[in-house]
Amino acid sequence: MNSDEFRKAGYRVIDWIADYRDNVEQRPVMAKSAPGEIKAMLPASPPSRPESFDTILADLDRIVLPGITTWQHPRFFGYFPSNALFSSVLGDYVSTGLGVIGLAWQSSPALTEVEEVVTDWMRQMLGLSEAWHGVINDTASTSTLVALLCARERASNYSLSRAGLQGNAAPLVVYTSPHSHSSVEKAALLAGFGRSHVRAVPSDDAHAMSAIALESMVREDLAAGRQPCAVVATTGTTTSTALDPLDAIADVSSSHGLWLHVDAAMAGSAMILPECRAMWQGVERADSLIVNAHKWLGAVFDCTLYFVRDPEHLVRVMSTNPSYLQTSADGRVKNYRDWGLPLGRRFRALKLWFLIREQGVEALQARLRRDLDNAKWLAAEIAKAPDWKVLAPVPLQTLCVRHEPAGLAADALDKHTLEWAARLNQSGEAYVTPALLDGRWMVRVSIGAELTEREHVAQLWQLMRDALEA
Amino acid sequence: MNSDEFRKAGYRVIDWIADYRDNVEQRPVMAKSAPGEIKAMLPASPPSRPESFDTILADLDRIVLPGITTWQHPRFFGYFPSNALFSSVLGDYVSTGLGVIGLAWQSSPALTEVEEVVTDWMRQMLGLSEAWHGVINDTASTSTLVALLCARERASNYSLSRAGLQGNAAPLVVYTSPHSHSSVEKAALLAGFGRSHVRAVPSDDAHAMSAIALESMVREDLAAGRQPCAVVATTGTTTSTALDPLDAIADVSSSHGLWLHVDAAMAGSAMILPECRAMWQGVERADSLIVNAHKWLGAVFDCTLYFVRDPEHLVRVMSTNPSYLQTSADGRVKNYRDWGLPLGRRFRALKLWFLIREQGVEALQARLRRDLDNAKWLAAEIAKAPDWKVLAPVPLQTLCVRHEPAGLAADALDKHTLEWAARLNQSGEAYVTPALLDGRWMVRVSIGAELTEREHVAQLWQLMRDALEA
Secondary structure (H helix, E strand, O other): OOHHHHHHHHHHHHHHHHHHHHOHHHOOOOOOOOOOOOHHHOOOOOOOOOOOHHHHHHHHHHHHHHHOOOOOOOOEOOOOOOOOOHHHHHHHHHHHHHOOOOOOHHHOHHHHHHHHHHHHHHHHHOOOOOOOEEEEEOOHHHHHHHHHHHHHHHHOOOHHHOOHHHHOOOOEEEEEOOOOOHHHHHHHHHOOOOHHHEEEOOEOOOOOEOHHHHHHHHHHHHHOOOEEEEEEEEEOOOOOOOEOOHHHHHHHHHHHOOEEEEEOOOHHHHHHOHHHHHHHOOHHHOOEEEEEHHHHHOOOOOOEEEEEOOHHHHHHHHOOOOHHHOOOOEOOEOOHHHHOOOOOOOOOHHHHHHHHHHHOHHHHHHHHHHHHHHHHHHHHHHHHOOOEEEOOOOOOOEEEEEEOOOOOOHHHHHHHHHHHHHHHHHHOOOEOEEEEEOOEEEEEEEOOOOOOOHHHHHHHHHHHHHOOOO | OOHHHHHHHHHHHHHHHHHHHHOHHHOOOOOOOOOOHHHHOOOOOOOOOOOOHHHHHHHHHHHHHHHOOOOOOOOEOOOOOOOOOHHHHHHHHHHHHHOOOOOOHHHOHHHHHHHHHHHHHHHHHOOOOOOOEEEEEOOHHHHHHHHHHHHHHHHOOOHHHOOHHHHOOOOEEEEEOOOOOHHHHHHHHHOOOOHHHEEEOOEOOOOOEOHHHHHHHHHHHHHOOOEEEEEEEEEOOOOOOOEOOHHHHHHHHHHHOOEEEEEOOOHHHHHHOHHHHHHHOOHHHOOEEEEEHHHHHOOOOOOEEEEEOOHHHHHHHHOOOOHHHOOOOEOOEOOHHHHOOOOOOOOOHHHHHHHHHHHOHHHHHHHHHHHHHHHHHHHHHHHHOOOEEEOOOOOOOEEEEEEOOOOOOHHHHHHHHHHHHHHHHHHOOOEOEEEEEOOEEEEEEEOOOOOOOHHHHHHHHHHHHHOOOO
């Protein structure tokens, strides 16, 4: 494909995406594909000879689109809002089209320096002090892994430079809440701590970690000769957006020298609203922090902001310095390869730069306030309805909901919940995520897709009631 | 930005990228920015109000472009070819524009099933048996980390489910060559093995790992009560594309139960040529294998193929199963989140699908054969020239070159090498990577950018000679 053909094909891709976005509301939210259905339409072997772009584009409509769940649908209330605003899409298109890689500052200085600036813009937008330094990673999962690796190395005085975790006298222990994201336990296990050194700190009625329980678990481990290493607190848990009390947790972490990592992957976006910042009071006392700009805020996936207070420590844990990566600029520039896991890096800052500039901070704030209002409205509506319950506080945009008809035993209630949620999702009219809360199934409603207005939330509420009838 | 505005802005981005690609040859290869120069042009704070797309696009020309190293330049001979063929760029544009995330098969079935098919196409193209199962990761760095985590868990009988690496009786040991990529040692250190349990196995005159030395190191560790765990072999080392003898290494790894991971990140692309496959004879005896489709092959970054022979083990190490990710399709489908580090996944298969279909396998093979011929030609030219030396075998497309005028002591020779390489790079006419080989600086010439024809290689050779004169 030469550049003229790219222009023509590129216009068609732009139109195809614009048409797709124009028509999201007419599409089923959850894809209706059966397992294996798409695979069966694809040739088992690669083509020897070129195929035309017409054929490829036609296959997008014929094969791919039916297998796409419509994350950008205004009645997408599943998982979390994964907004992909057009301006951020175009920023990513520039990154991809340039075809550059950030191995070192010198391998494209703009890639590094725009990232320095735009992560600092995000720091300011979130109301964080100048003590924080940001970098863009792919996801929260890998960022939390980086955080726990840094915690491990601080607590072990850089054991990686000696015998690794295999040489530690006292085993290191990680603390988190049973409501923290699955990626936290995964990161702790991959970092080598072992499941028997990962503590689930009890939480209170609002599903927030108990700092008192944390303190007593830390003391117990110390008494048993183990070494408390890190605590992962969540601002906005996945299931119910519960808010772990960072200040009280920081009292424990600072008195015992624990690394405090704050997972604000989803809820962190809300901190661009000054009125929400009380929710993470104490965050300045943390060592590391993640906010996914690719969720509610609107940068197209993937774009996780990882902030640290001690970049020198991060670099000491992550850096490598082979001769083929050394340049004469070293020492005067940032080499972000030493701030995370991968060596090669995309120019991800562009999508965030485009988004923030095209929107402006005030418009981003206004959209998030709209969503918070919608969540409050829906919570109030549900609370008024007989047999319906909102099961947890709604500090942000996620509701935990259950329909509880009188006389159903717990197992029957679980069955009832999963059945109406499945009917709702399979209708294609809206998408919600069933999840366990306090050991029982309920339905999470996560509000905040870019196109979701009050009318769509009202439609969801009607669809939920309709779904009760088989 | 609404969809009409997106269409208009999108066309402009397509044109901007096409213009950029049309003009790469007129650009300096290495960016000429000074440290901090780009940052100084950017506002220190984010805008409150929206900016026009005109302004943003103008800033691309004014601020970003001068800070871009031209990886797609036909005289880019640095690092490795990071080809980003137009068709793969458009495939990625579709992924980004759809704004979907692969958390589970159900969150977009096509994302998973196209990946299943296209990774199997790659398996066939590389001449691998049906025993291999593929997944797309971001980079080789994270894939090698996954491999060593899997090795650790197999050797420790899933220590992560108990006390982790902190509970192992005999310390686990990893073996690799001093010529392996920096990401191998980084992965071993992050996985918790510790530097004192990472062995640099001596290599032969062609910089390939000695299987005999490996065997004796393994025996030494066993005798000392340590547990040999994994060996990372390289097909095509970074510095000189040396080829570790996989069959001989597999004899050692299989007799001692070591995990064998093969890093063919760069050179793996060559295995689409049947005549090159003798270079990784024995690969079928490995446990895991990486090939970066985002290098020589031409898929725009990031697109690493990670192949394993035992996907059940991989899933057992990597999986999490919180309630909010469970769906009724589980058990009948692949959930690739359990095949790697991140939970969220882009629809990366599209860029590879577009690339292979638009090119066809034969055209991909023809381009790689062109590059192999160009490397042979340049090696022959250099060998004929007085005082110039090709320092290592050239099995593929990378040359290790030095100009060695008579009478220069070793340190003076290093200085001479770094000086002419810097002059060449700073000229902006071509880009090469200085690196250490056998403790002395030399210049790597990595041939294989999409636009690089014989004439560009001839130009480079002239520029290298010109650069000798200050």
